[in-house]
Structure formats: C-alpha cells, structure tokens
Amino acid sequence: MPTFVYMTRCDGCGHCVDICPSDIMHIDKTYRRAYNIEPSMCWECFSCVKACPQHAIDVRGYADFAPLGHSVRVDRDENKGTIAWRIKFRNGTEKNFLSPITTKPWGTAIPKLAEVPGPSREMRDSQLLYNEPKYIRLDDGDLYTLKAAGLKMKKGVYY
Amino acid sequence: MAYKTIIEDGIDILVVGAGLGGTGAAWEARFWGQDKKIVIAEKANMDRSGAVAQGLYAINCYMGTRWGENKPEDHVRYARIDLMGMVREDLLFDMARHVDSTVHQFEEWGLPIMKDPKTGRYLREGRWQIMIHGESYKPIVSEAAKKSADKVFNRICVTHLLMDESRENRVAGAVGFNVRTGDYHVFKAKTVICGAGGASNIFKPRSVGEGSGRTWYAPWSSASAYGLLINAGAKMTQMENRIVLARFKDGYGPVGAYFLHLKTYTQNGVGEEYESKWWPELQKMVGKEYLDPEASHLTHRPIPTCLRNHALISEINAGRGPIHMVTMRAFQDPHLEEVGWENFLGMTVGQAVLWAATDVDPKNENPELTTSEPYVMGSHATGSGAWCSGPEDVSPPEYFWGYNRMTTIEGLFGAGDTVGGTPHAFSSGSFTEGRLAAKAACKYIDDGKAEGIVVSDEQINRRRTEIYKPLEHYKTYRNAIVAGSVNPHYINPKQALDRLQKLMDEYCGGVTVSYMTNEKLLKIGLKKMRIMEEDLESLAAEDIHELLRAWELKHRHRAAECVMHHTLFRKETRWPGYYYRGDALKVDDENWHVLTVSRRDPKSGEYTMEKAPCYHLVADE
Numbered sequence: 001m002p003t004f005v006y007m008t009r010c011d012g013c014g015h016c017v018d019i020c021p022s023d024i025m026h027i028d029k030t031y032r033r034a035y036n037i038e039p040s041m042c043w044e045c046f047s048c049v050k051a052c053p054q055h056a057i058d059v060r061g062y063a064d065f066a067p068l069g070h071s072v073r074v075d076r077d078e079n080k081g082t083i084a085w086r087i088k089f090r091n092g093t094e095k096n097f098l099s100p101i102t103t104k105p106w107g108t109a110i111p112k113l114a115e116v117p118g119p120s121r122e123m124r125d126s127q128l129l130y131n132e133p134k135y136i137r138l139d140d141g142d143l144y145t146l147k148a149a150g151l152k153m154k155k156g157v158y159y
Numbered sequence: 160m161a162y163k164t165i166i167e168d169g170i171d172i173l174v175v176g177a178g179l180g181g182t183g184a185a186w187e188a189r190f191w192g193q194d195k196k197i198v199i200a201e202k203a204n205m206d207r208s209g210a211v212a213q214g215l216y217a218i219n220c221y222m223g224t225r226w227g228e229n230k231p232e233d234h235v236r237y238a239r240i241d242l243m244g245m246v247r248e249d250l251l252f253d254m255a256r257h258v259d260s261t262v263h264q265f266e267e268w269g270l271p272i273m274k275d276p277k278t279g280r281y282l283r284e285g286r287w288q289i290m291i292h293g294e295s296y297k298p299i300v301s302e303a304a305k306k307s308a309d310k311v312f313n314r315i316c317v318t319h320l321l322m323d324e325s326r327e328n329r330v331a332g333a334v335g336f337n338v339r340t341g342d343y344h345v346f347k348a349k350t351v352i353c354g355a356g357g358a359s360n361i362f363k364p365r366s367v368g369e370g371s372g373r374t375w376y377a378p379w380s381s382a383s384a385y386g387l388l389i390n391a392g393a394k395m396t397q398m399e400n401r402i403v404l405a406r407f408k409d410g411y412g413p414v415g416a417y418f419l420h421l422k423t424y425t426q427n428g429v430g431e432e433y434e435s436k437w438w439p440e441l442q443k444m445v446g447k448e449y450l451d452p453e454a455s456h457l458t459h460r461p462i463p464t465c466l467r468n469h470a471l472i473s474e475i476n477a478g479r480g481p482i483h484m485v486t487m488r489a490f491q492d493p494h495l496e497e498v499g500w501e502n503f504l505g506m507t508v509g510q511a512v513l514w515a516a517t518d519v520d521p522k523n524e525n526p527e528l529t530t531s532e533p534y535v536m537g538s539h540a541t542g543s544g545a546w547c548s549g550p551e552d553v554s555p556p557e558y559f560w561g562y563n564r565m566t567t568i569e570g571l572f573g574a575g576d577t578v579g580g581t582p583h584a585f586s587s588g589s590f591t592e593g594r595l596a597a598k599a600a601c602k603y604i605d606d607g608k609a610e611g612i613v614v615s616d617e618q619i620n621r622r623r624t625e626i627y628k629p630l631e632h633y634k635t636y637r638n639a640i641v642a643g644s645v646n647p648h649y650i651n652p653k654q655a656l657d658r659l660q661k662l663m664d665e666y667c668g669g670v671t672v673s674y675m676t677n678e679k680l681l682k683i684g685l686k687k688m689r690i691m692e693e694d695l696e697s698l699a700a701e702d703i704h705e706l707l708r709a710w711e712l713k714h715r716h717r718a719a720e721c722v723m724h725h726t727l728f729r730k731e732t733r734w735p736g737y738y739y740r741g742d743a744l745k746v747d748d749e750n751w752h753v754l755t756v757s758r759r760d761p762k763s764g765e766y767t768m769e770k771a772p773c774y775h776l777v778a779d780e
Contacts, residue, residue, distance in 0.1 A: 002369055021203040021212045022372075022379050023314075023338055023707060037704065042372040043379075044509035045213035061509070061516040064370035065409045070515035072508060076294070083294050085504050087511055091518045097501055101295040104269030107302045113189035114307070124602065127253075127552055129594050130190040135260035137225040144224075144231050144256040146553055151232055151776045153249060153555045157752045158775040159240070159448045 002039035002062065003048055009056030010034055016048035016057060025057075050076040050083075078106055162336070164623065166345040167310070171195035172600050173348035174308075175317045175333055176202065176383065178209025179297075179586045180538070180575025181354025182304035183261070183593025184600075188352075189307035191601035197308050200315045200335065200346060202707075203379065205301045209356060210377050210538075211586055215293040216505035217284050217415060218272075219585035221262050222255055226280050231255035234287065235776050238583040241463050243449055243733050243746065245397060245754060246542055247580025248776050249549035249558050253595065254581055254588045261591045262289075270299055285419035286459065287583070290498075294505055300590065314338050317383065318710045319622050320351060320391045320571065325613040328392065330571040332614065334622045341703045343623050349609035350570045350600040354593060355387060356380030357536025357543070357576035360656065361719045362401075363664035363671065364532045366409070373509050375404050375411040375531045379711075382535070384544065384577040386714025389721050392761045394546035394567040396579035396754050396771070398718075399725035401533040402541035403674060403737050405464075405471055407484065408527040412510025414484065416502045421489040425471070425528060427479040437470040444735060445746045464540055468530055468736030472673060482528045486521035496522060532670045533738065535722055537576045538589045541737075543722075544579030546756050546771070547572075550595075555774050562603050564596035567758070570609055572596040580754065629700035629709040636699065649699035652708035655691070659712070662687050663719050667726055668738035677742040681727040688720045721766075725755050728768040 003025070005016075010033040016025040017034060024038040025048050034057070036042060049057045059072060069090040076083045078101070085097045113130065126143075133142050146152060172188045174181045177199050188197050201208055222229045234255040235248050266272050271292035273282035281289040305311060317335035324331075332348040359376040372378050389395060406414055417423045427433040435452065442450045445466065455462050471482055490496045499521060503511040513519075519526050537544030545566045549558045564572050574596045575589035584592060603609065629652075636648035644651060650658075663669055666684025668676035676684075695713060700706040731747035732740045753770040760767070 002372065019204050019207050021208050021377070023203065023704060026704070039369045040371045041378050042369075043213070043377055044373065044512060045207070045377075046508050047207040047212055059508075059512055061512045062366065062368070062370035062373055062409075064366045064368045066370075066513050066516035068516070070512065072512050072515060074504075083504075085511075087500070087515050089515045089518050089520070093518070093520065095500060097497065097504060099292045099294065099501055099505070100271045101292065102269040102299065103266075103271050106269075107306075110268045110299075110303045110306055112306050113186070114193050116190070118193050119191060124191070124605075127550055129257055129260060129598060130187055131264065132257070132260050135263045136257070137259070138263065139225065144252075146252070146776070146779070149230065149232055150779050152779040153553065153774040154777045155555070155772045155774050157244075157748050157773075158777055159244065 002042040002044065003036045003057050003059050005034050006056050006058065007031070007033065009054045011054055013053065015051045015053060019047050019051045021045060021047060046074060049074055076101065162627070163342045164345065165342050166347065167198060168347045169196055170198045170332065170346055170348035171350065171604055172197045172597065173332060173346050173351045174199045175351055175353050175387070176355035177205045177301070177304055178354055178356065178575060179211055179300065179589040180577065180593040181352070182300040183590030184352040184354060184574050184597040185304040186307045187594035188597035188601060191598045195601065195604070198346060199304065199308050199311045200317050200333065201311065201313050202316050204313045205304065205311060206298045209297065210380060211297045212377065213508060214505050215291065215296050215586055216502045217288045217290050218262060218587045219288045219415070220258055220583060220588040221281065221287065221289045222259050223281065224259055229286065232776055234583070237287070237461065239775065240460055241540060242400070242542060242582050243463055243465065244752060244773065245400065245733060246582060247549065247558065247754070248774060249554040250547065250578065250581045252553055252776065253550045253563070254584055254591050257595065258587050258591045261594065262587050265299070268299055268303060270296060284416050288415060288419065290420070292505065296586065312344065315344050316707050316710055317355070317387065318626050320387055321347065321614050321618065322391065323612045324615055324618065325611050329569040329612065331612045334619070336626055336706065338703055338707045343626065345619055347614055349604050349612065350572065352572045352574060352593065352596045352600055353384060353387060353577045354574045355383035355577060357384055357534065357538065358382035358715060358718045359534055361535060361659060361663055361715050362532040362669040363660035365670055370409065373409070373411060375406060376534050376536060380536065381711035382715045382718035385718035385721060388545050388566060388577065389717050389759050390761060391568055392758065393571065394756050394758045395721055396544065396546040396756050398535065398543045398721045398757065399729050399755060400541050400543050400734065401535045401722065401737055402539065403468055403533050404531040405468055405528055406531055407510055408529040410507065410510030410513040411531060412503050412507045414528070416498065417484060417486065421495050421499055423484050423486045423489050425482055425484055427474050428481050429479060433474040433479065434467060434470040437473050441466060441469055441735065444732070444744060446748070449746060465734040465736035471528070472530055472736060476673060483525040484528050485525050487523065487525055490522040533668065533674070535718060537579055537581065538584045540582050542580045542582040544577050545573050547578050557772055558774065563599040564592060565599060565603070570603060572600050629698045630706055632697060633699035633701055649697045650694060651699055652705055652712045655695065655698060655712050658691060659716055659719055667723050674738045675741050676726065676738060677740055678727060681723055685723050685727070688723060691716065721757060721759065724757055724766045724768065729755050
C-alpha cells in the first residue's frame with residue numbers, strides 16, 4: 001500500500017506529513033485532508049499510522065501481490081510504553097500482540113553530554129569513546145587491542 | 160525563483176543524514192567537542208528516518224564480551240568468511256571492540272532488550288544477534304542525538320558537498336534544499352560526517368507496481384552516501400559487492416530470527432533438503448578454503464551467505480522450486496509463534512500485512528522464500544562504501560591517513576552505509592562508527608586542520624542554479640505538449656528511475672538475468688549509463704516533491720555507475736549467489752584477493768581503478 005486515509009476520520013492535522021520518512025503523505029488541497037501521493041514509494045513502515053491521533057490511516061497491502069480483505073491495526077502509546085497490534089486475515093482469523101517500546105519514561109534516561117565532565121588529555125589521545133572502558137564489559141577491563149589479543153595485520157591470502 | 164537562501168555558518172561538525180550512523184555521530188560529538196557547534200541535516204524527520212525508521216526486532220552486532228561470549232577478533236573472522244575474505248579487518252576490529260559499550264547505553268536509555276530467564280544475559284538469537292523490542296529504537300536514538308545537537312534541520316535533501324577553495328580536496332560543508340518550503344540551504348562546516356543511506360532501487364525490483372515500494376532496504380535509502388561522495392571525488396571501495404537477500408517472498412520479511420531462534424529450515428518444492436547437493440560443484444568454483452561443509456559442521460565457521468543463495472537460486476533454476484521455509488513445526492509452540500509474528504511487526508510490518516491478505520498462517524503452511532533484487536550498501540551483510548582511514552593502533556600504512564573513519568577527502572568522515580569494508584555492522588555497529596567518526600572529527604578540528612576554509616559565493620550560487628534546474632526545465636518545456644508526461648524535451652524522475660533499474664538489471668546482473676553479467680554486457684551498460692547522464696541534464700520536476708525524487712535519482716545514477724565500473728574491474732566471481740561474471744566464473748585468489756578502490760575525477764568524470772592490499776588478522780608469532 002500502501003497507506004490510505006479515511007475521509008471521515010482525517011482532520012488534516014498533518015502529523016503524518018510531518019513524520020513520513022518517504023515524504024509521500026501530503027495534504028490534499030481540495031479536501032484539506034492527508035493522502036498518499038506516491039504509493040510505490042511507500043514501505044508500509046507504519047510511521048504515519050502510528051502517528052495519527054485520529055486513527056485515520058490504514059494500510060491496504062500492495063496491489064501487485066496482496067489480495068483484499070485484510071487489516072493490520074496498531075495503537076502505539078508512549079505514556080504506557082507499549083504497542084498493540086491486531087491482525088485480521090482475509091478469512092477472518094484474528095491475532096493480537098502487545099509489546100513494550102521502552103523501559104523508561106521518554107527521554108529521561110539520556111544524559112546531556114554538554115553537562116558531563118569533559119574528557120582528559122589522556123582520554124583524547126587514547127582510542128576510548130565516551131563512558132569507556134567501563135561500558136564495554138561493565139568491569140575494570142580495558143579496551144581490546146591487537147597486542148593484547150596476540151594478533152597482527154598481515155597482507156596476503158589468509159582465510 | 161522566490162526560494163530563499165538560508166546560510167548556517169560556523170558549524171564545526173555537520174552530520175548529513177541522521178540514521179543510526181548519523182545519530183551516533185551527533186551524540187558522541189558533544190562529549191569530545193563540548194563547545195563545538197554540531198548541526199544535523201536530515202532528509203526526513205529524524206524520529207523516523209533511515210533504515211531503522213520502522214524499528215528492529217534484533218540488534219545483529221553485539222559481542223557479549225562482558226560474559227565472555229565472543230571476542231572482537233571472532234567477529235572479524237566471521238565477517239571475513241561471510242564476505243569471502245573481502246573486508247577491512249582494521250575497521251571491523253575497531254567497530255567490534257567498541258560496539259558493546261554502545262548497546263549497553265541503548266539499554267540504559269530505555270531500549271527494551273530481551274533477557275534469557277535462565278542466565279539473566281541478553282537473549283541470543285544467534286551468535287552475534289540479541290533480541291529486542293525495538294519498535295521505538297529510532298525515536299530513542301534520535302532523542303539522544305537531539306540532546307547533543309545545537310540545531311536539527313529536518314526535511315533537507317542534501318545534494319552536494321561544499322569544497323574548500325583554498326586547499327584542494329578538503330570539505331567545507333554541504334548544500335541542499337528543504338523538501339517542503341523549497342528553500343536553498345547552505346551549511347558551512349569545518350567537518351562533515353556523512354551518515355546518508357545506501358542504495359535501494361538501483362536494480363529493477365521483482366515487484367511491478369505499488370509493491371516496488373516494498374524494497375528490502377528502505378526506498379528512501381537513495382544512495383546519497385555514495386552519490387555525494389563520488390561526486391566530490393572521494394575514493395570508494397568494494398562497490399561491486401552488492402547483496403541479494405533470501406527472504407520471505409514478496410514481503411521480504413526477515414529470516415534471521417526464523418533460522419536462528421525458531422530453528423525453522425528450508426526445503427525445495429518436493430520437500431527435500433537441497434543445499435548440500437550443490438556444494439561439491441560450488442566447491443570447485445570457490446575452493447575448499449571458502450566452502451568446507453564438514454569444517455563448518457564441526458566448528459562455528461558459517462557457510463558464506465552468498466553461497467547459500469547460490470544453492471537456492473540453482474535449485475529454483477533446476478525446476479524444483481518453490482523454496483519453502485518450514486515453519487509448521489516451530490509455530491505449534493505458542494511462544495515461538497508469537498516471536499515469529501512480533502519479529503515482523505517490529506521491523507517489516509508489510510510481511511504481516513501480506514500473510515494476513517493471503518491467509519498464510521505459518522502454523523498451517525510453510526511460506527515461500529525467494530531471492531531479492533540486488534542492493535548496494537555498507538552496513539548490513541555487505542561492505543560497499545567509501546575508502547576510509549582506520550584507527551592508529553590497528554591499521555597498516557595503506558589503511559591509515561591520520562583520522563579514524565576519514566574518507567580520502569580531508570575533513571569528510573563516514574559512518575554506517577558510507578564506510579566501505581565494514582559489513583555486519585548493522586544498527587549498533589553503524590551507531591558505533593558514528594561515535595568513532597565524531598571523536599576523530601573533533602580531533603581533526605582541534606589539531607588545526609580545518610583552518611582557513613574558503614567558500615566563494617560563486618560556488619554557492621552555482622550549486623543553487625544546479626539544484627533547481629529540473630524545476631526550471633519543467634517550466635520551460637511543459638507547454639510544448641498538450642498534457643500528460645510524454646515530452647520530447649524531458650523525462651521525469653520516475654521515468655529515469657525505470658531506465659536506470661532496467662539497465663542495471665539487464666547489464667549488471669539483476670534478478671531477471673539470474674544475477675549474471677560479463678565484460679561485454681558491462682561495457683554496453685556503461686555506455687548507456689553515460690548517455691543517461693546526458694539525459695539527466697533534461698530531468699524535469701513538476702514540484703518540490705519531484706525535485707526531491709530528481710536528486711535521489713541523480714545520486715542513484717552515480718552510485719550505479721560506480722557499481723558497474725567496479726563490477727567490470729574485478730574479473731572473477733567472488734560472491735556466487737550475489738552476482739556472476741560469466742566470463743570469469745571462479746574465485747581467483749591469485750589475482751583478486753584484493754580490495755577494489757575507485758576514484759571518479761570530479762572534473763573529467765573519468766574513473767581510475769586500483770587494487771588495494773587485503774590485510775587479515777593473524778596470530779602474532
């Protein structure tokens with residue numbers, strides 16, 4: 001599909017236009033509602049479906065190979081930190097799935113690196129990245145090197 | 160034209176493309192450059208952009224060194240054999256020794272990583288893969304990048320890199336346009352970290368209509384990583400090393416969790432195991448060094464993915480298709496069934512849509528597999544991309560020129576799909592590469608390497624004219640015809656994309672020719688590619704959205720041309736199952752155990768090809 005938009009549900013808010021990675025959700029100038037302007041560049045990534053506050057966007061499988069009569073609906077809730085899916089088959093079979101999307105309240109667990117103590121000269125001259133070596137193994141071990149591993153780089157045919 | 164010119168000046172680090180590589184770069188850059196100006200230019204909206212826009216159900220690159228599961232060099236050996244020896248082992252070792260620290264941060268930021276209830280460790284899908292609930296993987300890393308960046312410019316299609324006019328071969332920023340307002344954006348920067356995307360849609364897809372959007376790699380991965388760099392004169396490597404994916408038919412749903420975690424397996428149309436019967440013949444083609452089923456069985460050494468593709472393709476061509484994934488057994492377990500479905504919902508929803516539409520319940524029937532059209536990229540299981548410097552403490556002299564992940568253009572760094580020779584980086588490895596590039600870029604600036612950059616108004620205005628040309632061209636000629644899209648003066652981006660895909664498919668080893676090509680075909684292909692380039696001067700865009708497609712097409716065309724040159728240069732069949740050189744149907748270690756490196760002269764458009772030595776990690780005795 002490609003995505004499509006239900007005329008009676010869309011209020012033209014533009015959340016889908018704002019989020020679509022492919023730049024294909026646009027507002028129709030006559031109806032002032034969103035629609036998919038280029039279905040062959042739609043990945044069925046569901047970014048717009050998840051972002052729509054009105055649940056106005058749905059997906060109808062690609063016409064080349066997907067018969068009609070199915071639906072995959074989704075409800076993503078950042079406050080609850082969950083995503084819920086409902087799959088309906090052409091023959092009426094239904095499957096439901098629920099997964100977490102985060103373990104922390106949004107954005108709270110990410111430090112601002114402008115505010116952490118900056119790197120020392122020694123660290124700048126080393127091969128270490130932020131929070132290393134601590135975060136590599138979460139112990140007191142150091143970064144891996146060729147020397148420590150008893151290895152070298154050799155030119156030629158080796159397997 | 161009424162579009163404004165908006166100049167962002169004084170940037171220290173410009174991140175072009177904020178997927179997993181770009182977000183990693185922006186995030187880490189703040190630590191090493193706490194007073195530096197960090198700016199992101201992104202084609203879409205950073206919260207859902209790049210290859211991970213719809214999420215991931217696994218992180219495919221995690222060593223588990225904290226539990227002694229693997230060492231970095233183990234991963235290097237794995238990537239080496241999977242790519243038939245052709246990798247940059249310095250870059251791979253470097254990525255592998257840092258990647259765990261990246262993943263541990265992701266967990267701290269709230270990314271749900273599944274745990275093994277017995278051991279408490281991350282739940283393994285395979286030796287390198289861990290399972291996650293990654294629907295919000297991209298919004299989470301995007302949040303991190305936003306915390307570090309001074310400014311984020313969403314919806315900017317970056318079309319060109321700016322080059323310094325005081326010193327040859329030094330980068331000076333980038334230009335592009337806003338795909339919504341149409342405004343012209345100029346970013347003057349001391350360094351650029353390119354995190355743009357690899358190439359989907361340069362080969363004709365198997366699907367014919369709407370379904371051509373269901374590419375395996377995202378349709379918005381428009382080869383800009385390569386188009387931008389090749390046009391600027393950066394050296395590229397391993398561009399012939401395209402990848403063909405064996406996936407669930409039509410929806411291209413991933414098979415990793417199915418093979419590794421659910422223990423499903425494949426069989427041919429009459430219910431037989433088919434791979435092993437192709438091995439003896441294939442072994443003659445590639446040598447026992449690369450295909451040794453007995454040794455693979457006894458050790459953890461995998462059979463290279465391309466060779467398994469070869470068996471699948473050969474079996475289908477022998478008339479014993481379709482190939483089925485045997486899911487019926489595993490899916491009787493309700494937990495495994497749930498994993499199977501959530502795996503799609505987490506990263507390839509379209510496959511779930513397709514199975515719902517066709518009433519395929521893998522509990523009751525075994526779904527079909529097929530091989531995809533080829534893709535060119537550098538972060539998944541293949542290593543196309545820019546020829547970059549490695550880290551000082553690992554790289555031999557041929558692989559080192561001062562700054563980690565710096566391309567052959569001074570001040571221009573890469574991460575993710577941009578960097579060549581580092582397959583099997585995937586999401587976590589790409590983010591890690593971004594971090595490495597960011598540290599190096601800060602060092603480059605602190606070392607005083609970015610002083611005295613000059614960008615003239617002439618350069619800025621020249622690019623502006625070039626960018627809007629397809630809009631002007633359309634306006635000039637649209638009234639020559641009554642209506643419709645057939646015009647003798649121009650072609651539109653979709654028409655040009657169709658031409659590119661057709662000629663790549665037929666001359667460079669696409670799906671309709673069973674991935675076969677040869678010198679004669681490639682030479683014809685290159686001739687057609689040159690004529691196409693002339694026609695790209697007559698590309699027409701009706702509006703700003705089509706202008707976006709026009710520039711994506713130009714990047715795809717340039718990348719495709721480079722792929723053809725590389726494919727012509729490497730006169731052997733290094734990766735049967737990815738493509739075949741019909742005139743050299745063998746692995747030729749004597750002449751071609753080397754990395755291919757190209758450079759296109761930006762002035763003449765001529766390509767120079769060279770062989771670079773292939774170094775391997777060996778015991779230091």
